[in-house]
Amino acid sequence: MLCLILQQNSTNRMPSVSNKGLEMPPSPIRKLTPYADKAKQEGKHIYHLNIGQPDIDTPQIMLDAIKNIDFKVWAYTPSEGTASYRGKLSSYYNKLGYAITPNDILVTNGGSEAITIAMQACINPGEEIIIPEPFYANYNGFACSAGIKIKPILSYIADGFALPPISEFEALITKNTKAIAICNPNNPTGYLYSRQELEALRDLCLKYDLFLLSDEAYREFCYDGREFISPMHLAGLEQHVIVLDTVSKRYSACGARLGCMITKNKEVWRTALKFAQARLSPPAVAQIAAEAAIDTPQSYFDAVKAEYTARRDVLVAGLNGIKGVYCPNPGGAFYVVAQLPIDDADSFCQWILEHFEYQNQTVMMAPASGFYSTSNAGRNEVRLAYVLNANDLNKALLCLEKGLEAYPGRTATA
Structure with missing residues (x-):
C-alpha cells in the first residue's frame, strides 16, 4: 500500500523551473x-x-569565402576571435575614426552575446543600467540573465523619440547606477542620435563615472545625409565606452551569428574574455565569411x-x-x-x-x-x-x- 501511495505522489509531482526562468x-x-x-x-x-x-x-564575397573553405579540421577558434579577423576588423573601425587595435576587440556569438557579456563584465547583480525606451526588446532578457535592473527613461513619439533631457537621466542616477545604454540608430524607433545628444551623455557618464554601452548594429543605415556619431568619436570617454556590434544587419547575414564587443578599457576587456572563455569560442566559419566581407565594395x-x-x-x-x-x-x-x-x-x-x-x-x-x-x-x-x-x-x-x-x-x- 505504501509503495502505491509513493508511486501516486511521484506521478503527481515534478521539479519546478527557476525563478529567473519565470x-x-x-x-x-x-x-x-x-x-x-x-x-x-x-x-x-x-x-x-x-x-x-x-x-x-548577402554580399557575394562573403558567400564565396564559405564555398572556398579548405580546412581539414573544423577546430575551435581563440575565445577572443581569430587574430586575422580581429586584425582586419580593426581596420574597418579605424576607417570610421575609432582609433582601436585588434586587442580592443572581443569577437562574440552575435551582437546578443556581446551585449550580455558587456553587462556581466561591467555591472553587478542588483545594480542598474539606464536605457531610453522604447528599446530593443531583448535588452530586458539580457538584463534578466545578468541579474541587473533596467531603469527605463521614456522618450516620446510626439518628438520623434529624441533623447530625453539629460536632467531626467540625472534624476534616475543612484549609488547603484553603473551604466547607460543606447542603440544608435535606434531599434525600434529608427531615431539617430545627434552629436549634441551624445556629448551630453558623455559629460554625464564622466560626471558620475558610468559606463556607456553603445549598440551600433545599424551604423551603416543613416539617411538624408545625416551624420553617424559613435561615443568612440568623443574625447574623454576612452575608459567608459563599450561598442556592441554585429554583422547581421551590415551584411544582411543574420544567420552568421557573429558580433563583437569593443573597448579600450583593458580591465573590462580582460574581464569580458573570461566570460568568452567560459563559452569556448565564436564560430569559425562565420569569422572566415565576415573577414572576407570587410572587402565588400562601398x-x-x-x-x-x-x-x-x-x-x-x-x-x-x-x-x-x-x-x-x-x-x-x-x-x-x-x-x-x-x-x-x-x-x-x-x-x-x-x-x-x-x-x-x-x-x-x-x-x-x-x-x-x-x-x-x-x-x-x-x-x-x-x-x-x-x-x-x-x-x-x-x-x-x-x-x-x-x-x-x-x-x-x-x-x-x-
Missing part, C-alpha cells in the same frame, strides 16, 4: 509566431513587418542605403496617410514605431493574424509594448520593419488600413 520575458517580436503559422496553414499570405530580417542579398552599401531610404519613404507616407495613424520619419536603421487608433496593440496584432484577411492577405507586426519596460507604455504603438520591397509594403499598408477599419477595438479619431 522572470525571463518572452520576445514580443516572436511571440505571435504560432498565430502567423496558423494563418499560413489557412492559406493566408502574411506580410512580415514584425522582425528585422532583411531581404537584401557600392553595395550605397545601393542598400538607397533601397532602404525608398522603402522608408513608402512606409512612413503610407502610414501617415491612414486615418488616425501617426508615424515620425526615422533617421536610421530600418524600423518605425507607429501610433495606431486602437485600444491595445497586443490584442490588435493577434487579431489581425487570427481573425482578419483582405484578399486572403494579412500583416504581422510587433506590439511596441514589448519594447518598453515601463508598465502600460506603448499600448497603442507597433514596430514595423521595412525589410520588404516597396510593392509588398504598399500591399501590407492596404491590409493594415482595412484591418484598422474592421478592428472591434478601434478608438475614435478626429
